[in-house]
Amino acid sequence: MQGPNDVTRRDVLAAGAATVAGTLAPTGAQAQSGQGAPPAAPSASGAGASPQPARAAVSLKVNGTVRDLDLDTRTTLLDALREHLHLTGTKKGCDHGQCGACTVIVEGRRINSCLSLAVMHDGDSVTTIEGLGTPEALHPMQAAFVAHDGYQCGYCTPGQICSAVAVLDEIKAGIPSHVSADLTAAPEPSADEVRERMSGNICRCGAYSNIVEAITEIAGRPA
Amino acid sequence: MKSFTYEKAASPAAAADAAARTEGAKFIAGGTNLLDLMKLEIEAPTHLVDVNGLALDTIEETPAGGLRIGALVRNTDLAADNRVRRDYAVLSRALLSGASGQLRNKATTAGNLLQRTRCPYFYDTDQPCNKRRPGSGCGALDGYSRQHAVVGASAACIATHPSDMAVAMRLLDATVETVRPDGETRSLPVADLHRLPGDTPEIETALAPGELITAVTLPAPLGGTHFYRKVRDRASYAFALVSVAAVVQADGTGRVALGGVAHKPWRIAAAEAELPRGAKPVADALLAQARPTKDNDFKLPLVQRTLAAVLAEARG
Numbered sequence: 437m438q439g440p441n442d443v444t445r446r447d448v449l450a451a452g453a454a455t456v457a458g459t460l461a462p463t464g465a466q467a468q469s470g471q472g473a474p475p476a477a478p479s480a481s482g483a484g485a486s487p488q489p490a491r492a493a494v495s496l497k498v499n500g501t502v503r504d505l506d507l508d509t510r511t512t513l514l515d516a517l518r519e520h521l522h523l524t525g526t527k528k529g530c531d532h533g534q535c536g537a538c539t540v541i542v543e544g545r546r547i548n549s550c551l552s553l554a555v556m557h558d559g560d561s562v563t564t565i566e567g568l569g570t571p572e573a574l575h576p577m578q579a580a581f582v583a584h585d586g587y588q589c590g591y592c593t594p595g596q597i598c599s600a601v602a603v604l605d606e607i608k609a610g611i612p613s614h615v616s617a618d619l620t621a622a623p624e625p626s627a628d629e630v631r632e633r634m635s636g637n638i639c640r641c642g643a644y645s646n647i648v649e650a651i652t653e654i655a656g657r658p659a
Numbered sequence: 660m661k662s663f664t665y666e667k668a669a670s671p672a673a674a675a676d677a678a679a680r681t682e683g684a685k686f687i688a689g690g691t692n693l694l695d696l697m698k699l700e701i702e703a704p705t706h707l708v709d710v711n712g713l714a715l716d717t718i719e720e721t722p723a724g725g726l727r728i729g730a731l732v733r734n735t736d737l738a739a740d741n742r743v744r745r746d747y748a749v750l751s752r753a754l755l756s757g758a759s760g761q762l763r764n765k766a767t768t769a770g771n772l773l774q775r776t777r778c779p780y781f782y783d784t785d786q787p788c789n790k791r792r793p794g795s796g797c798g799a800l801d802g803y804s805r806q807h808a809v810v811g812a813s814a815a816c817i818a819t820h821p822s823d824m825a826v827a828m829r830l831l832d833a834t835v836e837t838v839r840p841d842g843e844t845r846s847l848p849v850a851d852l853h854r855l856p857g858d859t860p861e862i863e864t865a866l867a868p869g870e871l872i873t874a875v876t877l878p879a880p881l882g883g884t885h886f887y888r889k890v891r892d893r894a895s896y897a898f899a900l901v902s903v904a905a906v907v908q909a910d911g912t913g914r915v916a917l918g919g920v921a922h923k924p925w926r927i928a929a930a931e932a933e934l935p936r937g938a939k940p941v942a943d944a945l946l947a948q949a950r951p952t953k954d955n956d957f958k959l960p961l962v963q964r965t966l967a968a969v970l971a972e973a974r975g
């Protein structure tokens with residue numbers, strides 16, 4: 437049975453994410469960023485040296501929709517998505533490029549949205565977890581994560597899934613990895629390749645083996 | 660993060676000019692190192708010159724039979740380039756051993772060369788650090804120095820350069836091309852790009868303020884078998900404790916450079932002459948001036964063993 441269970445769990449995860457965004461995230465984000473600079477409104481924090489923090493107009497095409505923003509230049513792509521566009525599916529873990537929770541796909545490539553300024557992406561197309569699939573019509577990778585229990589708390593999951601989708605594209609495009617035995621051959625979507633390529637996505641719950649199963653299942657499917 | 664103004668540069672010369680004109684300006688490329696440091700206020704530029712729009716993202720063949728790599732070529736694209744995979748495998752391997760897929764998608768050739776040290780005392784603004792705050796002392800010297808340099812260090816700083824790519828570039832005798840704020844261009848061997856710390860660890864490169872890297876050029880391919888062996892605390896996504904880049908020819912001669920041991924990629928001609936005689940004489944020559952700390956003296960045998968493993972593989 438394609439579980440009502442699964443759907444329920446996905447809904448719970450989505451609701452959980454929204455709740456976290458509304459209540460816990462600001463404190464959590466401050467603690468993790470270590471700067472004490474609230475990501476929501478850096479301009480209002482008084483942390484900047486200049487009395488008039490610089491701003492810039494930024495236009496992002498997020499999940500197919502053009503969004504025009506006026507942002508403090510310091511705003512990362514991650515904070516633009518979460519705090520300004522309220523797309524809280526993308527998560528802030530470390531805010532320093534170390535955990536992969538903030539992974540999104542920009543112009544077809546996965547990046548850490550915490551280590552990129554929104555102003556540097558003016559005009560770019562961004563795909564977040566919200567753009568990959570919907571609770572009613574999951575992206576195959578989302579469905580595979582559900583089917584394989586590729587998470588426990590779910591915090592790293594949006595980043596894992598965005599990363600995984602891009603990883604399979606990278607393998608298809610012939611991009612080698614550290615574990616590719618023959619640099620000049622086309623890489624295979626093996627479990628070893630997936631593990632190496634997903635090493636930028638940390639899961640504190642240790643759901644790794646199920647994550648690898650979910651991804652290799654999708655990789656094995658004829659496109 | 661401190662507030663900064665932002666502009667997109669229109670041309671390399673304009674970028675250099677803009678960076679020189681504004682006090683406290685910096686270039687930003689992938690941003691994966693600079694933004695990390697800006698969040699910690701270790702770097703606090705007042706103005707960012709975004710060089711991403713400059714058309715410096717192609718890899719072209721040179722008349723000399725080598726490759727000219729634009730400063731903005733992403734680490735992913737450089738590692739995946741068919742010519743690099745075939746003729747400069749050590750460079751592909753070094754790049755692929757560094758950071759993560761996400762980071763390599765953003766990180767650029769120039770930014771990678773110019774990334775700053777990962778010394779934990781440099782990163783902790785509560786600690787003394789001559790590199791971050793000249794004259795404040797070196798927290799690592801009497802601190803925990805497991806990751807630090809064993810050779811070429813000074814009493815002021817024992818940091819290592821963290822780049823894997825730079826070690827391969829050094830091995831390949833790459834040349835760095837730049838444009839200065841007055842529009843003058845020059846090229847310098849990558850060997851001369853990074854400095855040893857000496858008394859001024861805060862001065863890390865030979866670049867002048869506002870000098871923009873436009874490309875890195877590789878000479879014609881060396882042939883031989885290419886290796887980049889990186890030893891680290893995890894199998895992936897960790898900086899090198901020690902790394903060995905090598906090109907070994909069928910007759911046993913070749914080239915070797917080390918990462919993770921010094922303030923810059925470490926390569927010594929006299930050591931390469933020892934290659935046909937095996938790992939020990941090569942390691943001895945590379946590390947003749949070594950002055951390890953109590954926490955990192957393991958790097959000396961580790962270099963020799965890693966070299967031995969590489970040479971054994973080269974013999975097949």
Ligand SMILES: Cc1cc2nc3c(=O)[nH]c(=O)nc-3n(C[C@H](O)[C@H](O)[C@H](O)COP(=O)(O)OP(=O)(O)OC[C@H]3O[C@@H](n4cnc5c(N)ncnc54)[C@H](O)[C@@H]3O)c2cc1C
Pocket residue numbers: 532533534685686687688689690691692693694695710730756757758759762765766767768769770771772773774821822823824870871872873896897898899
């Ligand atoms: C979690 C993590 C793990 C990592 N692991 C590794 C690893 O294992 N191995 C490794 O080698 N690296 C590693 N890195 C570092 C990564 O490779 C660098 O951050 C990246 O290469 C920097 O490139 P960038 O284009 O993003 O540089 P930026 O951050 O944009 O710039 C870095 C510096 O270069 C200057 N600059 C940029 N372009 C130019 C130019 N054209 N001319 C003059 N100056 C310029 C900038 O002003 C800045 O000072 C890791 C990084 C992170 C965050």
Ligand code: SF4
Pocket residue numbers: 776778779780781787788789790791796797798799800807815816817818860
């Ligand atoms: S080793 Fe260098 S970077 Fe590290 S604390 Fe000492 S001076 Fe600073």
Ligand code: FES
Pocket residue numbers: 527528529530531532533534535536537538539548549550551
């Ligand atoms: S939040 Fe971006 S990598 Fe951790």
Ligand code: FES
Pocket residue numbers: 586587588589590591592593638639640641642643
């Ligand atoms: S599921 Fe909890 S961090 Fe990965």
